[in-house]
Amino acid sequence: MHMKNAAITVVAPTVFTVALFVLWEFACWLLALPQTVLPAPTAIWAAFRQFQNPIIENSLYTLWNTLAGFAIATAFGLLLGIAVGWHRAIYAAVYPVLIGFNSVPKVAVVPVLILWFGVGAVPAIITAFLISFFPIVVNVATGLATTEPELEDVLRALGASKLDIMRKVGIPRSLPYFFGSLKVAVTLAFVGAVVSETVGANRGIGFLMLSAQANFQVPLVFAGLMALAVEGIVLYAITAAIEMRFTGWAFRGQNR
């Protein structure tokens, strides 16, 4: 049973990923694609080795911006989600604005942010925040709103206040929704930070890729993309692990 699980969770993704890269390498080789169109994985790896230091440095910078924006989004999203789930009036009041806001492409907001805050970390952090708080709000509010009315009656009949019900039932039961949304939010925050850097920045992986593109260093552009992908996977895995740790009860019956 355990062996089978390991095969599914470790071997399957490894085989798939390796196969994908091998296929890619062969395709480039067979079709004799020029490096400026689609560099082969080996060429990307070579570019990575050559520019290792700037790639890592800029990646970390982007990572930092992402995490800063994500942290703000988490705190803000949690608070707003609780407020929205608290009362129907607050829900009715903020939802239209929230949805309108979420529909605005964040790329369009970046120039404004740069105008206000100048080129640097702040627009990237804010973009990361803006793009990632929405799913957190929606999920927390959903979790709160789905408290069983009968359970609420049980507690109200004991004289429980709204705050009691939130603390004992609403918030714990919305935690799986909350942590679930963090997985989505963290990857979105990452996208936000990179988008902002590609619009205007002087550091960061987005900036690095933009400069490489300007110099026709396509393998370097792809090396940057790879770095992004790896960081994205790591961030996702970390939040997923945190989710498992805090809300394992919500995954009951899947593995036990």
Added chain:
Amino acid sequence: MTLSATAPVLVRLDRVTMHYGRGSTAIQAIDTVTLDIKKGEVIAVVGPSGCGKSSLMKLISGLHPASSGSVMVEDKPVKGPLKSVGMAFQASNLLPWRSVTDNVLLPMEIVQPHRSLIRRQRSKYKANAEALLAQVGLKGFTEKFPWQLSGGMQQRASICRALVHEPDILMLDEPFGALDAFTREELWCTLRDIQQARGVTVMLVTHDLREAVFLADTVYVMSNRPGKIVKVQTVDLPRPRDIEVTYTQPFQDLVHELRRYIGGQH
């Protein structure tokens, strides 16, 4: 223990009506209901679906106000949630992130004076909850999570949660509705024993006439919405009642008699 004829009245409803909503779209759920529940009495409320049984519970527990008439508990008008009510429903509604014991202790974290005491005396409270769980046959399952229990066991735990703070009134809304017939009868006996041991007043809403007659001192039959009481049936079968009693003629006659009032022909 048989209910004494001189037991004091705990709940008194006098010509009570109740509506959901206001104005022209209001739905009347209860229509001029007058009834008394004595301390230690077990009443059962039966009636067609949607007739206002759950509404009557909400009314007495103070979760929903009456539109007219008076609702008195211990000679005081009910203005808001009573705080001394234990409730259980058809769904056990246990919290999946808490162990069975911690689920049972939930009311203690809400009602005074336990609320202030429980943090310091958790182990004492825990022992009490475990003793209660043992009484309903859940010894050895106290540290399990609700989803590791069968439906019947979850329902036992849910009843413990409703009882743990020693409420004056236990309100059960179709508590055994989702269980199979054998488990249901087992739980009737559990409820019978625990009620007898504690002398708690019980209001039981059910669709099952046999259940009503087996458990109750008085059965109220309600009409279709808006719910009116169309029949009050005293059950004077001797207590303690054994499951065997359900196969006797007097029992069957009572069930038969009640059956006549359900179906809306009155």
